[in-house]
Amino acid sequence: MDLAKASPAEVRSLIRAGELDKPTSGMCAPYAQANMAVLPKELAFDFLLFTQRNKVPCPVLDVTEAGSPVPKLVAPKADLRHDIPRYRIYRHGELTDEVTDAAPFWRDDLVAFLLGCSFSFEGPMIEAGLEIRHITDNHNVPMYKTNIECVPAGVFHGPMVVSMRPMKPADAIRAVQITTRMPFVHGAPIHIGDPEAIGISDIDKPDFGERSDIKPGEVPVFWACGVTPQAVAMAVKPEFMITHAPGYMFITDVLNSQLSIM
Structure with a gap:
């Protein structure tokens, strides 16, 4: 099948x-x-x-x-x-x-x-000709805890988790255009570029999932992730x-x- x-x-x-x-x-x-x-x-x-x-x-x-x-x-x-x-x-x-x-x-x-879930916008990105590295390499998407604190509510508080997909800068711009139209599955990226700016000290060591290769000329593109509740837990x-x-x-x-x- x-x-x-x-x-x-x-x-x-x-x-x-x-x-x-x-x-x-x-x-x-x-x-x-x-x-x-x-x-x-x-x-x-x-x-x-x-x-x-x-x-x-x-x-x-x-x-x-x-x-x-x-x-x-x-x-x-x-x-x-x-x-x-x-x-x-x-x-x-x-x-x-x-x-x-x-x-x-x-x-x-x-x-x-x-x-x-961000997997939902991967289909439209592939249809637009963008590579999704973890699909190409057949592994789980890399996910990271950040230093971005969620807005507390009742007993719940904690850091936002993000998923990462490496892309060429022009592809990252196209990805922003595609995912902005999909707010029910996280919408546009929350950060592009320097991982340390959002508290990720080692891009090769994700907190969840598996690492993706970032090739020369590519930048990491980060989307908010629904694994956030696990970090909150x-x-x-x-x-x-x-x-x-x-x-x-x-x-x-x-x-x-x-x-x-x-």
Whole structure:
């Protein structure tokens, strides 16, 4: 099966059957992918407020009913306990498990948030003739914690996480034009150039994902990233939290074109 051309339902079926365990970049190219953060109901309002105050790293696509694993707005036949290739389980801010099925950890008081993902704008960039290095080299996108603090809300606070794609300067300008039209999946880059200006001391050592080669004449281009809630979890140390593993996203039934501003 050509995963780039497969339907979201087909890919989710492979994931649920345990037949697909890899980063989802490039899969179901026309469709939006989503980050996931799952928290106890008692923390859900604070987190919703956090997303509203930090819409660039945390653009909300859907929020489930308490206890329900079904994202009714973006994929009403999906099940968030099974349909993501890898999950991370946090207890008191510490990563305790990375699993391929979250059902054993699901509780009746959990609320799931699905947040827009930068993988969604990679398809339009490829269509425009831009290279996406981590797709070319078949590895996970590099992601970094920054010194950019998110706007606090309730108990939630912490640094913004960014994803990075190296590009020639002219391609970076085109990438800005393309992604500016897609605010529901992070929108335009938040920084281009010197990594140290946003607190990244070693571009070759990402906090999440895998390094990308930056070739002569290229500049690093940084977008806000939906892994930000995981960095926040480490800072806030909630009693319990489930997230996607970085790069292993939930694929929705929503077309990227529906999230674009024309």
